[in-house]
Amino acid sequence: xxxxxxxxxxxxxxxxxxRVQWPLDRIIQECARRGITTISPWRDQVNAIGLDNAARCxxxxxxxxxxxxxxxxxxxxxxxxxxxxIDDTRRAIDEAKVLDAxxxxxxxxxxxxxLAGNALHKDIVRARFEVQEGIHAVLQHARxxxxxxxxxxxxxxxxxxxxxxxxxxxxxxxxxxLEGPLDPSGARCMLGVAVDVYHVWWDPKLEQQIxxxxxxxxxxxxxxxxxxxxxxxxxxxxxxxxGIIDIxxxxxxxxxxxxxxxxxxxxxxxxxxxxxxxxDVLDICVERFHRVV
Amino acid sequence: xxxxxxxxxxxxxxxxxxRVQWPLDRIIQECARRGITTISPWRDQVNAIGLDNAARCxxxxxxxxxxxxxxxxxxxxxxxxxxxxIDDTRRAIDEAKVLDAxxxxxxxxxxxxxLAGNALHKDIVRARFEVQEGIHAVLQHARxxxxxxxxxxxxxxxxxxxxxxxxxxxxxxxxxxLEGPLDPSGARCMLGVAVDVYHVWWDPKLEQQIxxxxxxxxxxxxxxxxxxxxxxxxxxxxxxxxGIIDIxxxxxxxxxxxxxxxxxxxxxxxxxxxxxxxxDVLDICVERFHRVV
Numbered sequence: 029x030x031x032x033x034x035x036x037x038x039x040x041x042x043x044x045x046x047r048v049q050w051p052l053d054r055i056i057q058e059c060a061r062r063g064i065t066t067i068s069p070w071r072d073q074v075n076a077i078g079l080d081n082a083a084r085c086x087x088x089x090x091x092x093x094x095x096x097x098x099x100x101x102x103x104x105x106x107x108x109x110x111x112x113x114i115d116d117t118r119r120a121i122d123e124a125k126v127l128d129a130x131x132x133x134x135x136x137x138x139x140x141x142x143l144a145g146n147a148l149h150k151d152i153v154r155a156r157f158e159v160q161e162g163i164h165a166v167l168q169h170a171r172x173x174x175x176x177x178x179x180x181x182x183x184x185x186x187x188x189x190x191x192x193x194x195x196x197x198x199x200x201x202x203x204x205x206l207e208g209p210l211d212p213s214g215a216r217c218m219l220g221v222a223v224d225v226y227h228v229w230w231d232p233k234l235e236q237q238i239x240x241x242x243x244x245x246x247x248x249x250x251x252x253x254x255x256x257x258x259x260x261x262x263x264x265x266x267x268x269x270x271g272i273i274d275i276x277x278x279x280x281x282x283x284x285x286x287x288x289x290x291x292x293x294x295x296x297x298x299x300x301x302x303x304x305x306x307x308d309v310l311d312i313c314v315e316r317f318h319r320v321v
Numbered sequence: 322x323x324x325x326x327x328x329x330x331x332x333x334x335x336x337x338x339x340r341v342q343w344p345l346d347r348i349i350q351e352c353a354r355r356g357i358t359t360i361s362p363w364r365d366q367v368n369a370i371g372l373d374n375a376a377r378c379x380x381x382x383x384x385x386x387x388x389x390x391x392x393x394x395x396x397x398x399x400x401x402x403x404x405x406x407i408d409d410t411r412r413a414i415d416e417a418k419v420l421d422a423x424x425x426x427x428x429x430x431x432x433x434x435x436l437a438g439n440a441l442h443k444d445i446v447r448a449r450f451e452v453q454e455g456i457h458a459v460l461q462h463a464r465x466x467x468x469x470x471x472x473x474x475x476x477x478x479x480x481x482x483x484x485x486x487x488x489x490x491x492x493x494x495x496x497x498x499l500e501g502p503l504d505p506s507g508a509r510c511m512l513g514v515a516v517d518v519y520h521v522w523w524d525p526k527l528e529q530q531i532x533x534x535x536x537x538x539x540x541x542x543x544x545x546x547x548x549x550x551x552x553x554x555x556x557x558x559x560x561x562x563x564g565i566i567d568i569x570x571x572x573x574x575x576x577x578x579x580x581x582x583x584x585x586x587x588x589x590x591x592x593x594x595x596x597x598x599x600x601d602v603l604d605i606c607v608e609r610f611h612r613v614v
Contacts (some may be wrong), residue, residue, distance in 0.1 A: 139565055145549050150567040152523065185478045187523035188549060188565045198525045230445070230480035232491045256438050256481060258554055272432055272481045274443040 029280050032291070032321055039317045040066035040094035041310070042250065042294035043073050049306035052077050053085045058310055060089035068095040068248075068292050071120060074127070083126055094290040095178065095222065095248045096120065096129035101137035102162025103155040103192070105148050109140070110158060114165045121166065121175045130289075131176040131247045133222050134163065135191050142189040155192045163219070164206055171218050178247035179203065180222040183230075185261050196221060196228055196237035203245055210244050217244045223282065224250035224294065226265055229273045235281050243286025251275055251321055252295045263298040267312060269320035279321065291321050322573050325584070325614055332610045333359035333387035334603070335543065335587035336366050342599035345370050346378045351603055353382035361388040361541075361585050364413060367420070376419055387583040388471060388515065388541045389413065389422035394430035395455025396448040396485070398441050402433070403451060407458045414459065414468045423582075424469040424540045426515050427456065428484050435482040448485045456512070457499055464511050471540035472496065473515035476523075478554050489514060489521055489530035496538055503537050510537045516575065517543035517587065519558055522566045528574050536579025544568055544614055545588045556591040560605060562613035572614060584614050 032038060041064055046055050052073040059067055074082045086092065099117035104110040117134070124132040136159040139147040163177065170177050179199045182191035193199050199221045204210075207219045221241055228234055238246070253271030258264050268275055279291065293313045295301050301309050325331060334357055339348050345366040352360055360379075367375045379385065392410035397403045410427070417425040429452040432440040456470065463470050472492045475484035486492050492514045497503075500512045514534055521527055531539070546564030551557050561568055572584065586606045588594050594602050 142549055142565060147549060147565045150565050150570075152567075156525070183477060184523040185476065185551070185554075188547060192523075194523055195525065230477040230485075230487055232449070232488065254481060256435055256440060258478070261478075261551055261554065272435060272440045272443050274445075277443075 029276070029283050030288075033318050036063050036065070036314065036317070038290050039064055039314065040068055040290040040292040041313060042097065042292050043067055043069045044097070045293055045295045045301065045313070046306050046309060047073060048302040049309070052082055055306075056085050056089050056091050058306060060091055062310055062314060064310070064314070065090060066092055066094045066290050068093060068097060068294070069127070070097045071123065074123065079123055079126055086127065093127055093129040094292050096124035096127060096132050098133045098135045099166070099177070100134040100162070100191070103137045103140045103158040105140050110162065113137070114162055117162070117166045118169050121170055121173060124175050125173050129175070131178040131220070131222075132170070133178045133180050133248065135180055135182065136162070136193050138187060138189045138192045147188065152187065152192050159192060160202055160205065163202065167206060167219065176218050176220060176247055178220050178222040180224060181227055183227040195231055195233070196223065196241065197233055200237060200240055200245065210242055220245035220247035222248035222250060225273050225275055225278050226250070226252050226254060229254060229278065234278070238281045239285045241285065246282060246285060246287040246289075248292060249279070249282055249287060249289060250292045250294045252293065260298065263296045265295045265297055267295060267301065268293070268316040275321050291317065293317065322569075322576050323581075326611050329356050329358070329607065329610070331583050332357055332607065333361055333583035333585040334606060335390065335585050336360055336362045337390070338586055338588045338594070338606070339599050339602060340366060341595040342602070345375055348599075349378050349382050349384050351599060353384055355603055355607060357603070357607070358383060359385055359387045359583050361386060361390060361587070362420070363390045364416065367416065372416055372419055379420065386420055386422040387585050388424050388426050389417035389420060391426045391428045392459070392470070393427040393455070393484075396430045396433045396451040398433050403455065406430070407455055410455070410459045411462050414463055414466060417468050418466050422468070424471040424513070424515075425463070426471045426473050426541065428473055428475065429455070429486050431480060431482045431485045440481065445480065445485050452485060453495055453498065456495065460499060460512065469511050469513060469540055471513050471515040473517060474520055476520040488524055488526070489516065489534065490526055493530060493534055493538065503535055513538035513540035515541035515543060518566050518568055518571050519543070519545050519547060522547060522571065527571070531574045532578045534578065539575060539578060539580040539582075541585060542572070542575055542580060542582060543585045543587045545586065552592065556589045558588045558590055560588060560594065561586070561609040568614050584610065586610065
């Protein structure tokens with residue numbers, strides 16, 4: 029397993045971790061000042077400062093991307109709604125290209141209307157079909173511009189409102205169904221997965237499915253921690269080391285399956301980390317990355 | 322699928338649903354008054370009125386059990402701790418026998434110490450081994466007194482602190498490992514599963530695994546609903562019909578796999594149902610049972 033204890037080469041900061049404190053350009057500058065050369069930005073944060081400005085700011089500061097968040101949210105009330113999600117994801121692919129991201133992360137969506145608190149139906153099987161259709165509809169464009177898509181299985185507690193793909197096994201089944209089985213050469217695929225320890229740490233088939241994914245489909249690795257108790261379903265993620273996820277074990281499995289990319293810190297935390305000064309948060313991310321990732 | 326619209330024969334009330342409003346004897350009386358002849362009590366509620374008193378109260382009111390909650394919580398800090406959990410589950414088996422329950426529900430436990438907020442280690446694989454060892458250690462006693470054990474896979478959001486068995490597939494793997502594969506005659510097994518829609522509704526392999534379980538291993542069926550938004554990880558369950566779980570679909574799968582038992586209403590709800598008068602809650606359980614289960 030790679031030694032992270034004295035280099036920041038493989039640390040990436042997902043910009044949601046600092047979304048409350050700073051705009052994207054400041055995040056980029058503060059990362060660069062600390063020797064963090066990789067981030068993963070969210071679209072709304074990019075749009076807030078403008079795509080070209082974001083690209084320039086990255087270039088000027090020598091900061092690159094480990095991924096771009098996010099496309100998806102495919103299930104919708106009707107055909108025009110589904111088409112809008114497909115079009116929007118195609119635009120996200122183009123933006124990812126402008127920013128030179130190595131992949132676009134897909135959060136695939138759940139029951140239509142559920143995120144607004146009013147699900148239009150209860151048929152999760154149908155939602156899953158619509159997700160497959162949505163990914164299929166954007167895959168050719170991803171191929172055309174050479175932008176891999178990383179399906180992120182979300183924790184089952186988000187199955188209704190955010191993503192009805194909830195295990196690595198299920199995500200990999202979708203990859204295989206749409207792209208055919210993994211290239212035996214281990215070449216990087218156009219369709220793969222983003223493995224976030226928060227979403228998958230509990231999965232009894234985690235190790236097996238990470239190996240199934242292999243180097244070709246392991247496109248991203250996100251870290252944070254599961255707190256005891258967890259007080260909010262969405263925004264109570266912990267800093268690495270403060271919870272019960274055995275992060276080094278999972279990273280070890282990832283690497284033994286061929287993953288050699290970044291560990292991307294993504295913490296949503298309305299009661300704690302979003303309330304601290306951004307510089308403190310970044311410094312602690314660095315310290316924990318060295319010590320407990 | 323059985324018609325529940327004009328009979329209460331297959332309704333059971335899990336007594337946690339009314340734990341704040343009434344002691345167990347009152348719950349039994351109020352159920353009987355409404356023609357509800359089946360409940361599933363929790364041990365602490367039984368102990369609060371005394372085991373013999375509970376048994377007499379059930380008899381006097383013509384109320385029977387669909388299950389008894391609960392044994393398990395096997396992983397512990399040390400050998401004596403694990404032995405205490407095994408001994409306690411054996412006592413639960415004996416109590417279930419006194420109350421003439423058809424099965425004892427097992428909530429298997431998670432990382433030792435996690436429920437108190439201070440996990441002693443992060444090794445969920447080890448916790449899962451300890452769970453298997455714990456079930457193995459009580460299985461012979463269950464056989465001796467003929468009390469089937471129903472492993473309840475809990476939602477993955479409880480993997481750390483309540484149960485590290487989180488999918489039906491995983492629970493059934495444990496059943497097969499400890500008892501051998503399912504009796505092809507479909508005879509009722511000594512080891513099976515409790516299927517609670519709240520815990521499993523999201524599972525992409527739900528239908529497949531319910532059929533795998535079959536009549537022999539489908540020992541209990543619990544209903545409530547998943548609310549949007551869900552405000553608390555433990556105590557924000559919804560009344561059937563108020564959330565997004567397609568309960569009739571899941572009951573249909575259960576019945577097509579051979580299940581012919583009760584639908585047991587189990588609602589933990591600190592902000593809503595535990596604050597309402599017990600009689601109102603029971604009346605609404607009845608109405609929803611007829612209409613949306």
